Amino acid sequence: MAYRIPLSYNPIEVNSYTNVLKSYEGVHHNQIVNDFESAIANLTGIPHAVAVNSGTAAIHLALLSLGIGKGDVVLAPTFTYVATINPIIYVGAMPILIDSETETWNMDPGLLENAIKTLRQKGIDPKAIIVVHTYGMPSKMNELLAISEREGIPLIEDAAESLGALYDGKMTGTMGEVGIYSFNNNKAVTTYGGGVLITSNAEVAMKARHFASQAREDRSFYEHKDVGYNYLMSSLNAAMGLSQLPMLDLKNKARRQVFDKYAQQLKDKATFQLDDELRVSNRWLSTILFTESHVKNLIVNQLSDSNIETRPLWKPMHVQPLYQNVSRFLNGNSEDYFNRGLALPSGFSEKGHHEEVIHQVTLSI
Ligand SMILES: *Cc1c(COP(=O)(O)O)cnc(C)c1O
Numbered sequence: 070m071a072y073r074i075p076l077s078y079n080p081i082e083v084n085s086y087t088n089v090l091k092s093y094e095g096v097h098h099n100q101i102v103n104d105f106e107s108a109i110a111n112l113t114g115i116p117h118a119v120a121v122n123s124g125t126a127a128i129h130l131a132l133l134s135l136g137i138g139k140g141d142v143v144l145a146p147t148f149t150y151v152a153t154i155n156p157i158i159y160v161g162a163m164p165i166l167i168d169s170e171t172e173t174w175n176m177d178p179g180l181l182e183n184a185i186k187t188l189r190q191k192g193i194d195p196k197a198i199i200v201v202h203t204y205g206m207p208s209k210m211n212e213l214l215a216i217s218e219r220e221g222i223p224l225i226e227d228a229a230e231s232l233g234a235l236y237d238g239k240m241t242g243t244m245g246e247v248g249i250y251s252f253n254n255n256k257a258v259t260t261y262g263g264g265v266l267i268t269s270n271a272e273v274a275m276k277a278r279h280f281a282s283q284a285r286e287d288r289s290f291y292e293h294k295d296v297g298y299n300y301l302m303s304s305l306n307a308a309m310g311l312s313q314l315p316m317l318d319l320k321n322k323a324r325r326q327v328f329d330k331y332a333q334q335l336k337d338k339a340t341f342q343l344d345d346e347l348r349v350s351n352r353w354l355s356t357i358l359f360t361e362s363h364v365k366n367l368i369v370n371q372l373s374d375s376n377i378e379t380r381p382l383w384k385p386m387h388v389q390p391l392y393q394n395v396s397r398f399l400n401g402n403s404e405d406y407f408n409r410g411l412a413l414p415s416g417f418s419e420k421g422h423h424e425e426v427i428h429q430v431t432l433s434i
Contacts, residue, residue: 073376077255077354078416079320085312090305098304105307106265108314109250113243115267117274120302120310121281124229124251124264129156130300131225131247131266132197134276137162141196144184144222146176147385148403149201152251153227154386157199165195166387166397174342174356174406175203178212184398185220198224202231202241203383204412205257205353206342210236210244217245225249229264232257233321234351247273252306257321257353258313260306321351324415328352331413338364354412356382362408369411382410 093101102120109118121127137143139161145154147166157164167184170177181198188195198217200208217224228234228242229251235241242248247270250256252263266277279285284297302310328350332341339357344350359365365381372379385403386392 073378074414075416076378076380076412076414079254079256079259079313081261082312082316085316086309089308089312093308101304101311102302102307105302105310108311109265109267112314112317113240113248113267115243115248115269117268117271119266119274119277119281120307121264121266121300122262122302122306123300124227124249124253124256125152125156126281126298126300127249127251127264127266128153128199128225128227129159129298130277130280131249131273132156132160132162133280134266134273135197135223135225135247137196142188142193143197143199144181144195145199145386146201146203146403147387147397147399148174148383148406149203149227149386150229150383151386151389151391152229153199153201154392162196164386164392164395166385166392166395168385168398168400169402169406170209171402172343172345173203173206173208173348174402175206175208176200176213177400177402178209178216180398180400181213181216185216185222187398195220195222198222199227200224200245201227201229202234204342204356205231205234205351206344207231207234207236207241207348207350211347214244223247229253230256230353231351233317235349237347242267246270252310252313257324257351258310258317260302260310260313263302263306263310265302324352324355325350327415328355331355331357352415354380355415356410356412358406358410360409365409365411378414380412382406382412 106118106120141162143157143162144165148169154164167176167180202208224245226242226245226248228248231241232250247268250265252260268274280297281300284293284295286292339359384407387397
């Protein structure tokens, strides 16, 4: 079969992984998870980290630990991956979907304000705001945090895709009440399945760990008062994480170089999520908006014929059959991005492949 240039791919780094494993010979394997949690705390400067088996589990735990449950309302972006929204349903709460602004493609602070005002007028008090830094691009955090503070609604950062991205010098994931990262296979760095919840709130961290370990009470026998989950990270995944974290900067730099080349060469044909003086994306995926949707369709087909993987941008949650009945506050942007937008290969090991992708894209327009 012909080689296909993948969208985002982390090759298994066998040497660094086995070196980490060897360093734990004769040590209890739980220590590996503890050390991975410490490494995340060191990297982010946030004191509490709970390592779990997926980013989705981390979002679920964030909601549980903040006490969000049946009948509660949670505000979240419509332009995201489904894993941001599903945990709201897991806890019996109701998502309310908010459309994007045009600079970062993330949650529009103006629409968020409207939503809160409208809900309050109906006597509904939203219990949390989930913010996503989509494709690695930081949201407008100054505006969003100000709303969260003023309205007294805790903010959860779904930084699943944006490890290493900066906003006003701070890492995404570290600015809200709770932050989460994903270490799924295709993310910035990987444990080949995993996630982590970070928080400065010791009580939230304790609750998250409690719910992640079958809600087992601290007794000599097995005692349970709550329904818990089997969500903790395995030692082998944590070892992989320890071997990958030191490569984060290198990988993000390589992805950024790929993006910069696309941006430079396609600047007359497409637009992009833009960094500014406050925000620096980790460029997890190189995402572009073509001037018209037919151009995008043409290019998808051409690139596919050349064995280059591309992906349309998120199909917004409010147009998913799953969430067709959920309340939403819209401005048309996310649907426009779905129609005109495309993610191009950004993977770190594909040295030189972006040249081929750019060549093909340029030929196709
Ligand atoms: C990947 C992702 C998740 C979920 O992470 P998993 O580790 O795959 O469960 C959540 N939110 C966003 C925005 C993601 O991209």
